[in-house]
Amino acid sequence: MTDAATARARFRRMAAMRAFDEACLEALRRKAIHGELHVGLGQEAIGAGMAESLRPEDAVVSTHRNHFHGLAKGVDRRALLAEICEREAGLCRGRGGHMHPFDPATNFSATGIVGASIPVALGYAHAFRLRGEAAVAVGVTGDGGSHTGGFHEALVMAGAANLPMVVLVENNALAISVQFDDVSPTETVSERAAAYSALGLHVDGTDVDAVAETFARAMDHARSGGGPVIVEATCHRFRGHFEGDPEGYRSKEERQRVRDNFDPLRLYRHRLAAAGVGEAEADAILAEEKSAMKALLAEVLEMPLPDPAGAMLYRFVEEARA
Amino acid sequence: MTDAATARARFRRMAAMRAFDEACLEALRRKAIHGELHVGLGQEAIGAGMAESLRPEDAVVSTHRNHFHGLAKGVDRRALLAEICEREAGLCRGRGGHMHPFDPATNFSATGIVGASIPVALGYAHAFRLRGEAAVAVGVTGDGGSHTGGFHEALVMAGAANLPMVVLVENNALAISVQFDDVSPTETVSERAAAYSALGLHVDGTDVDAVAETFARAMDHARSGGGPVIVEATCHRFRGHFEGDPEGYRSKEERQRVRDNFDPLRLYRHRLAAAGVGEAEADAILAEEKSAMKALLAEVLEMPLPDPAGAMLYRFVEEARA
Amino acid sequence: MSAVAERANDRLAMPLPATIAEAIALEMERDDTILCLGEDIGRAGGVFGTTTGLQERFGSARVVDTPIAEMGFAGMGVGLAQAGMRPLVEIMFVDFIGVCLEQVYNAAAKIPYMSGGRQRMPMVFKTAGGCIGSAAQHSQCLWGLFAHLPGMKVVAPCNPHDHKGLMAAALRSDDPVVFIEHKALLLRKGRDFRHHPDVPDGAYTLPLGEAAVVREGSDVTLATLSASVEHALAAAEELAGEGVSVEVIDLRSVVPLDADTVAASAGRTGRLLVVDEDYLSFGLSAELSLRVIDRLGLSGLRQVERLALPDVPIPAALSLEKAVVPGPELIADRLRQMAKGV
Amino acid sequence: MSAVAERANDRLAMPLPATIAEAIALEMERDDTILCLGEDIGRAGGVFGTTTGLQERFGSARVVDTPIAEMGFAGMGVGLAQAGMRPLVEIMFVDFIGVCLEQVYNAAAKIPYMSGGRQRMPMVFKTAGGCIGSAAQHSQCLWGLFAHLPGMKVVAPCNPHDHKGLMAAALRSDDPVVFIEHKALLLRKGRDFRHHPDVPDGAYTLPLGEAAVVREGSDVTLATLSASVEHALAAAEELAGEGVSVEVIDLRSVVPLDADTVAASAGRTGRLLVVDEDYLSFGLSAELSLRVIDRLGLSGLRQVERLALPDVPIPAALSLEKAVVPGPELIADRLRQMAKGV
Ligand SMILES: Cc1ncc(C[n+]2csc(CCOP(=O)(O)OP(=O)(O)O)c2C)c(N)n1
Ligand SMILES: Cc1ncc(C[n+]2csc(CCOP(=O)(O)OP(=O)(O)O)c2C)c(N)n1
Ligand SMILES: [Mg+2]
């Protein structure tokens, strides 16, 4: 059983992630974000579960739906939110935006191209091995990304070279509108691990305790020289693929059913209770995280947008020095 | 046991294929080919073994090392040799050359880009299904091609849709200089079939009887709605990757050892004997095929090269009509 | 309201994607070898709605929802074409071409030639380009990239009428055609277009490779395409108020490129501005400028200028995006400068 | 023979690939964050020998023989660069870029900008282009394709001296560099080069983006790069015998493009010919021509011409190949025509 301190911490992490993406939704409503926005609401247990076993020296390479992975890796949330809100003080001075955060300090990055994250993680894994560092590279992808050629090629190389790489597949059973069952040749992604001589693990991604445990096992395996691991965490996406998605592919009832039954924060309440954390405390945690994010958003929205005069800066190294 | 007629036919097919590629080598010596040339010498049992169960309506999409697959599919050997020798009367009027033969009449094509053949085969498979035809699409690749993203993506789709596709992997354990064992995460390619819910078959590709039987089984499986199959045929490449390959990556002795021990034609002699086909008859078959190809080559070398005035023709459909 | 007026009104209320879906449906009806492959094109009807209703109507074998496997299904398109079908392959955003360019430029575009004209390749790569936010990896146009690689036609229409006619032409063409929609236009309805919002009901085709003069003028020739035509028209209107008469030409396709129409105009006005939402360098703007110069001679023009995305990844922040993506203001500014010149 | 003469002689007998391998080795020695990834680069030392000896010397973790998985190892390079390494990624032939362009143009080339300058991307994509037979899928140059996509430098040297110095510069650069060798040059020894076969022993760098005047002349300016420099020099020699004086400029890189040097020359000669083994349209030749016109004004030149691969996949047959790939004869013919002109 999870002890109270751990349960509290896990719940707080999930609460912080939820509050973060809710702040993003608010930022969108306030027109501080003018492009596509993909939030992770409903998938908090995965981000929160992975956070515990990520060390500063590890790397995470994420996707278009990257906020929780960035927070899990320790990216500064002010800088991340400012980037998402297109501010000069953002992680990437407002150049990258929500889909393209880069944080060399925490070895965190992402890409908006599905499947393209895994080869990049492979590069970190090779660097770690080459330099004799006990770090692990985590490549995140959705279920959709598991069908891409890049996923295969990176796992072929990681498997053959036994590299310290964990591929985390957030299987929310949808790639925009396309259902995993309709396009996957296998029932799970993790069962394909054998094709790469990798370890395949499957976990309920709405259960933060299970994720924390499974992800820790994967990281240990990779860190201790066991080679690559595919961790598949099943989960549910609460909102549209992006904000504004008409979701013609699922009914309102279906979406509501998902929210009612698979909310990782709500589901965790009975674990909290079992660990002796009461409803009131849980509510307080939620409220605290929410108000912290509200304050942070207010702060961020006061920050200046990038000066158009600098639009051409940072392509090449001279411009970055300038 | 293989009966005499079958054994004779199989041996003749192998002999014809060997004679074909030897004619190509001769054409190269006579400077009728000015680009790279990849021959299949040593891999005749695969081409000959697949020929029997290929029907005219089936499709084959091959690689840079495509001659035997073309012959197996029934491509006219005069037109193919003329194409390889860059003649206007060639299969593709001398525009495609050895790596890029296209024969709509027999549903045969190839590509010089490793791994790119399998998605194209997938397209044929979908067309067959859509039109209710009982045809099978065969995508050929080397062991090297099995690591490409295109291989994965095409098999994902074929597996999910249960399409009539056979992926033939000619595993000669080398991709130019790179040894399969050094870069593959698995011992075989065929064991990766499970990742695509495909049937995986492994066969000794120096044994034409075994190939014929296994390939027939694969074709039947796909033709009868069983879904995709990966057939891995292990074999040996007798010559360099391309003509002129210095082969710094293997010793002369190693190459000689391969030729001495794994020559599919020589290995078949005892089967011929068992079936009652004597040495003299076998020798005669070899000699007949050789001299037929010699005569064909002489004919082809008399054919005119394409007229430079037509260098721009055939890009677009108007130019093809012109 | 009369029946005709009502019809016209319906058309004006119709989102551009519905017109595109209509064009595809009409062709699929005519020709049962046409089929569509792509992500989210079936059940969802396309992320912009350009294939709405097609799967219901033609079934999931002719309107295939694919996994995210562009190399796989682009190559599948090549195989389908070789098998006698006429595939339309949707690459959701043109930015994703980097995972499957192989099958587009080394296979589809080269096979007709490599086969000596014996293997036709009737294929449409349908995709969406252009900037509506979402930054560097989701905002590119890239028609210059396709145009550099021989063997394919490259079309980028600007209004409902042309989308319908050029899509039909692309689907009937025996050559591979890259059909690039602009996301900003896909968000519009017929009535939001300044030019040619009217769309006939039945099927019709427009020739691939003919530019259209969409506004006549005498002082400067402005050649452009796709969403920039709308921006150019807005800028031209503004300049008209300042006494500068701008002729606006919609190229409609990059390959074939109708330099003759542009040269005829620029020969009269003496001034050429090429506006391009794709990257400035090594692309459309230099090629067209030089082809016009070839036709008119170095002395046949007084000014040749170009305004395009200035070789920078598209920034996330709106303040930066506006500074680099040529919109009506940037175009008007440039026209003003040119009018002041020689 | 003196020791110095002997050394020079060794250099002249050295295949170009050995010089490239030497350049890489010197940099790998200086900087242990450099590592190489690619097919056949280790045990075989590269299909042309440009990495000969490196794996023996630096081990198989720094000189990695990869499977055929370009998307995988190009992306691996991006990750290595992010992890503080300086990867050289070999794409055997540039024609194969279609399977992995994604990681080159959407990742490596854009990340420095997308990160607001916070993530450097010191990476070299080393590849071979150019025609030596082998037809449409194995003969392209494609520098125009990379150049159109912002964020990377694009280098294509023409002689041993420049290969060594520019490779060193590429490996020391903090920006992504696409380094395109030419297969025909890779088959040569030092003494086969008309220009700069001499190579200093130690490490040295050349600036990225400076063209070189490799032959002075007064009647026509011919700008080109890579193997075409050799062809241009041969043609210029021939034309000299006919009384036409041709200035030949080796651009050395496409990005940055040294249009200033070309404009300075063309301003003197009044005639510009751009020769390009890459495809004619939407590429280098129009861009350079137009940048020169921008600098000199429309009246600053009498002739602007270009000779390039005429937008056709490269045919297999030698008879056809010679008709489309610009060699010395085609260049000389064009120069002759130009000299007859105004
Ligand atoms: C190569 C590529 N193809 C298509 C897209 C468009 N696209 C963006 S996200 C997405 C769905 C991704 O599904 P999944 O990997 O399951 O992640 P999820 O959105 O469910 O988190 C698609 C198709 C893309 N960005 N990149
Ligand atoms: C995508 C791609 N990468 C690299 C190459 C260069 N290349 C041509 S053949 C080959 C090796 C192929 O090995 P395999 O698939 O095992 O076929 P084999 O030559 O052994 O028949 C390589 C690397 C290519 N043609 N395409
Ligand atoms: Mg998903």
Ligand SMILES: [Mg+2]
């Ligand atoms: Mg092989």
